[in-house]
Amino acid sequence: xxxxxxxxxxxxxxxxxxxxxxxxxxxxxxxxxxxxxxxxxxxxxxxxxxxxxxxxxxxxxxxxxxxxxxxxxxxxxxxxxxxxxxxxxxxxxxxxxxxxxxxxxxxxxxxxxxxxxxxxxxxxxxxxxxxxxxxxxxxxxxxx
Numbered sequence: 001x002x003x004x005x006x007x008x009x010x011x012x013x014x015x016x017x018x019x020x021x022x023x024x025x026x027x028x029x030x031x032x033x034x035x036x037x038x039x040x041x042x043x044x045x046x047x048x049x050x051x052x053x054x055x056x057x058x059x060x061x062x063x064x065x066x067x068x069x070x071x072x073x074x075x076x077x078x079x080x081x082x083x084x085x086x087x088x089x090x091x092x093x094x095x096x097x098x099x100x101x102x103x104x105x106x107x108x109x110x111x112x113x114x115x116x117x118x119x120x121x122x123x124x125x126x127x128x129x130x131x132x133x134x135x136x137x138x139x140x141x142x143x144x
Contacts, residue, residue, distance in 0.1 A: 009051035078096045
């Protein structure tokens with residue numbers, strides 16, 4: 001019987017294959033294709049690393065750190081995928097925003113889901129407020 005972490009690692013590896021196909025068949029706007037492949041490579045590397053760590057026998061504290069690191073890496077990948085598909089006017093990839101919250105809830109229960117949501121939303125708001133969508137305190141037309 002596999003542990004939950006090993007199943008999640010297999011799902012991640014399957015999603016890498018989906019991401020490769022998606023990026024391969026998408027007609028990107030100028031300048032986005034290279035970044036898309038960079039994000040796929042980052043996601044693939046983090047998925048392989050997570051799969052390797054899931055197979056190790058770790059102490060309770062090390063397992064906790066590995067789970068948190070995997071969720072953070074998935075969150076970084078989600079931000080990357082949302083960014084590389086942001087040129088699309090009604091991109092369906094914005095729903096990926098919920099995956100790190102869901103993953104935190106699955107791994108750490110209600111408390112993990114709540115802390116994941118608070119952390120994810122607050123970090124996203126701070127990124128959006130400091131990013132190119134805001135200039136001189138006013139939102140530009142190219143917003144989230």
